[in-house]
Amino acid sequence: MKGSSWKGGSNSYDYSFKILLIGDSGVGKSTLLLSFISNSVHDLTPTIGVDFKVKMLNVEDKKLKLTIWDTAGQERFGILTSSYYRGAHGIILVYDVTRRESFLNLSDVWAREVELYSTNPECIKFLVGNKVDRDSDREVSREEGIALAWELKCSFFECSAKTRENIHQCFIELVRQILEAPALLEK
Ligand code: GDP
Ligand code: MG
Numbered sequence: 001m002k003g004s005s006w007k008g009g010s011n012s013y014d015y016s017f018k019i020l021l022i023g024d025s026g027v028g029k030s031t032l033l034l035s036f037i038s039n040s041v042h043d044l045t046p047t048i049g050v051d052f053k054v055k056m057l058n059v060e061d062k063k064l065k066l067t068i069w070d071t072a073g074q075e076r077f078g079i080l081t082s083s084y085y086r087g088a089h090g091i092i093l094v095y096d097v098t099r100r101e102s103f104l105n106l107s108d109v110w111a112r113e114v115e116l117y118s119t120n121p122e123c124i125k126f127l128v129g130n131k132v133d134r135d136s137d138r139e140v141s142r143e144e145g146i147a148l149a150w151e152l153k154c155s156f157f158e159c160s161a162k163t164r165e166n167i168h169q170c171f172i173e174l175v176r177q178i179l180e181a182p183a184l185l186e187k
Contacts, residue, residue, distance in 0.1 A: 012063060013056065013063045013064060013065040014062045014063045014064065015062060015063075015064050015065070015179075015185060016064070016065040016066075016067065017064060017065070017066050017067070017089040017090060017175065017178055018067050018069065018087055018088045018089055018090075019066055019067070019068045019069065019088065019089065019090040019091070019092065019171075019174065020068075020069045020084065020085065020088045020090070020091045020092065021033060021068065021069065021070050021071070021092050021094060022071065022091060022092070022093055022094065022110050022113075022114070023093055023094035023095055023102060023105075023106065023110060024095070024096070024099075024101070024102040024105050024110075026096065026099070026102070027094045027095055027096040027099070027102045027130055027131075028094065028096060028130040028131060028161045028162075029070055029071065029094050030070050031161040031162065032092075032094065032128075032130060032159070032161040032167065033053055033068055033070050034053075034161075035161040035162075035164050035167045036055070036068070036167050036168065036171050037053050037055045037068070051069065051070070052067050052068060052069040052070065053067075053068050053070070054066065054067050054068075055068065057172075057175065059172060059175050059176060059179065060176070060179060062179065064175060066171075066175070069084065069088075071084070082117045084117075085113075085114070085117035085118045085119065086117075086119050087119060087120065088118060088119075088120060088123055089120065089123060089124065089178045089184050090123065090124045090125075090126070090174045090175070090177075090178050091114055091118065091123055091124070091125045091126070092125075092126045092128055092170075092174065093106050093110055093111065093114070093125060093126065093127050093128065093152070093154065094128045094130055095127075095128070095129055095130070095140065096129075096130055096131050097129040097130065097131050097132055097134070097138050097139070097140045097145075097158065098131050098134050098137040098138060098139055098140075099139060099140075100139040100140055103129075103139075103140045103144070103145075103148070106127070106148065106152075107148060107151070107152070111152050120183075120184060122181050122183040122184050123184070124155075124174060124177045124178050124181060124184070125152065125153070125154040125155075126154055126155050126156070126157060126170065126173075126174050127145065127148060127149040127152060127154040127155070127156050127157075128156075128157045128158070128159060128170060129142075129145045129156075129157070129158040129159070130158075130159055130160065130161055131160060131161070131162070132158045132159060132160045132165065132166075133160040133162050133163045133165070142158060145158060155173065155174075155177065157169070157170040157173075
């Protein structure tokens with residue numbers, strides 16, 4: 001969405017993007033979001049009931065408004081609605097590298113739901129393995145992550161919402177890819 005009417009004001013931006021976080025309960029979606037938007041590691045209390053957070057960001061000389069949607073626990077009951085997905089520019093599919101089930105559910109449950117509900121066929125998808133700080137508890141290897149990302153036609157990142165490793169890089173790369181998709185910039 002182009003936000004030209006706001007040009008010049010303190011809330012001005014060139015583009016506004018809707019980004020979704022999805023995946024099993026407990027994989028670290030809320031912590032990931034907080035880790036990205038807050039400036040201190042000390043604010044990292046995971047929350048239930050977050051709807052979305054807004055972050056303004058400059059990337060490649062563009063002023064961007066990111067609205068990042070988090071689930072408020074509905075994912076536990078399989079009741080994410082189509083309105084959650086509507087108009088998304090980017091979708092981050094998150095699993096926990098220490099919980100194999102959360103990885104299997106991405107292909108069995110979440111990727112299917114994305115296909116069913118996502119209204120932008122050009123929408124950029126990222127596969128993200130979180131909690132790499134707990135390497136000794138790992139149940140999913142990096143190679144398996146790469147293979148699934150290939151299958152789902154996603155970019156792949158491993159990160160830690162707790163230590164912030166790779167969090168910023170992941171969001172910036174997602175935004176770069178959205179900026180490079182002309183069909184998405186018109187939405
Ligand atoms: P959500 O249900 O997907 O939103 O998951 P939460 O963000 O609520 O996180 C679930 C639990 O995992 C919380 O206890 C977090 O502190 C923890 N957690 C989240 N991210 C990480 C991480 O990168 N490393 C570790 N060690 N714990 C994490
Ligand atoms: Mg949550």
